[in-house]
Amino acid sequence: MPGRPTRLATAATRFAREMMRARLIGDGWVLLHASGVVFPGGRTLLALCDSGAGKITTALTLASAGAALLANDCCFARPHTDGTLHLLPWPATAAVGLGLLHALTFTHSARSHLQASEPPHPTQDQRVTNVLTTERASTLMSASGRELKAHIWPEQLTRRFGLSLATTGTAAGILLPRVTPSSGSPAHANATRRPEVTSSIFVTSNEERYPNIFGLTEGSNTGTPRARAEVLEHLNRLPRQEFDLSHDQTANTRLLTALTASLIPAVSPSPLLKS
Template sequence: MPLTATHIAADTATVTVASQMEEITEWSRRYFGPWWNATPAKAPTGTGIAEGRGALVLADTGPNRVDDIETLIHDYGFAETEYAGARTLLSRHDGVTHAAQPDERLAYQADRYRLTIVGEHPQPVAVAAARLARELVRAQLLADGWTVLHASAAVKDGRAVLTLGKKGAGKTTTALLLARQGWGLLANDRVFARTEADGTVKVLPWPSAAAIGLGLLDATGLYDPVRERVLAGEQLHPTQHPSVTEALGDGRREPVWRADGKELKPQFFPDQLATWLGLTLATEATAAGLLFPTVNPEASPAVLADDRALTESDVFSTTTEDRYPDIFGLIPATASDNTTALVEQLGQLPHRSLMLTHDAAANSALLTKTADDIAVV
């Protein structure tokens, strides 16, 4: 059976996802197309793509191959870790990394910039292949001086406002509300950033499923259009918890909570941010300012008089990355060398600390005025 392929390019990084199943390569085109350049491509031939000239992900179904890799892992000996929220068995032997996620029935083999993934069913393989492609892009961009920030980003006239803070601080809320006011949405939770020769900071998207709470969808008038699509049989991202789909079907608008207190949210494909929510997506920008929000439902939206500033804790590194640790050894050892200079450069940009509430209209008014003040020339 002939291979199909998708070629992905972000700045200087390139990855090809190849498979005998077009639905797997189409998944990567859909996932990366809105933010990165992802196009159908001629399937690769030979042994792969050399380091420094791109990377290759080979992805297919094959239950017997899953069993074979799991057997190798047990024969070689393994460590147990967590990757993308799943229990993962990891083994390295003769420069090759093997990994398996038994509960997902997925298995991996990695030889530097050539990664193979096999599984029992096409959809989990497609999801994992896109994740690996993004990891390979990340590795190449980090080698080229980029850094990953824990930030959302909204863009107007090529100038980006970055919103930083811990989980629950309001990064998604800020980006979504600005996008609803005509800004371009460049990133939902993470962004690539790099200091350029002229002293500016360039930013690129980190494509990912966007988690937007039911309450925020309702407050922004987006709940009913989303529910109509779900009732019509359209699908959100498969990582969405079934209880969220059930809530949308029942017409419940209050937040859905997990037993440990974490809110479960609708999960949107990147392209659904445009097709379902009517947002404009941005593909690159120059950083113009920083926002540091805090959410308090009992407060009034306001600019705060504090000295919060960006620190190295706002940067994802090999030691602080919790969801996507570098289990395949892709990230170069020099990747952290750029962090201090980037933090210093961003620290020179205008920045504001904000108090947000659950009043979407009041939040939008404050955010639009504040973002325009610091970003619009």
């Protein structure tokens, strides 16, 4: 039957993915809502914030400046006996707004691949595909007011846009971004606040497509209470910085490279980071 091999391959891949998630959780890992970028020595900055507040903007800006991308939305964390917090990527589709895609100078490459008949991501709205193929748009909204975004596979971040992907890291600091609503607001660090990291950072079962992981973890699909408590304790010991991003990508890059140098002192504050 037409399409059956693709559907079977997709189902097998999803099942294998959930088997891996179950195994990691069983081994003491917990899944975080976090973007992450890796610098020399495996030192990793995690971007933590609510959905739409700037995680992916932070991660892709630093990755475009030379860091290696560990995660665009979620990653696994587990304390190590050496006192560090180890991190693993949890590959997922990146949802990137058209304005950010253009600011990162990724639009032309995305258009070239689509015009060369490379199929778009199956969950990408057709209106986004049409815009990427034919014209430039800074934003695209649905009738309900939700921003429609380009959907990008992890491997496309490398193949299309030349980003480096990391396979492991060690938590070294936390970035707490917020995108300011006004296009005229400058990018700046908030020096007076260091918010505590709370349990809202953990991915909960109702946020997963397969919340019970096919019953493979006997109900502990978000990690054990002990593992979660240890990860929270470690995250709150790390240096962290809250800041506001603007719609000026050059200013965002300048601010983020400076914050990187302050949180990981051995990393040069040059506008072009080397990983």
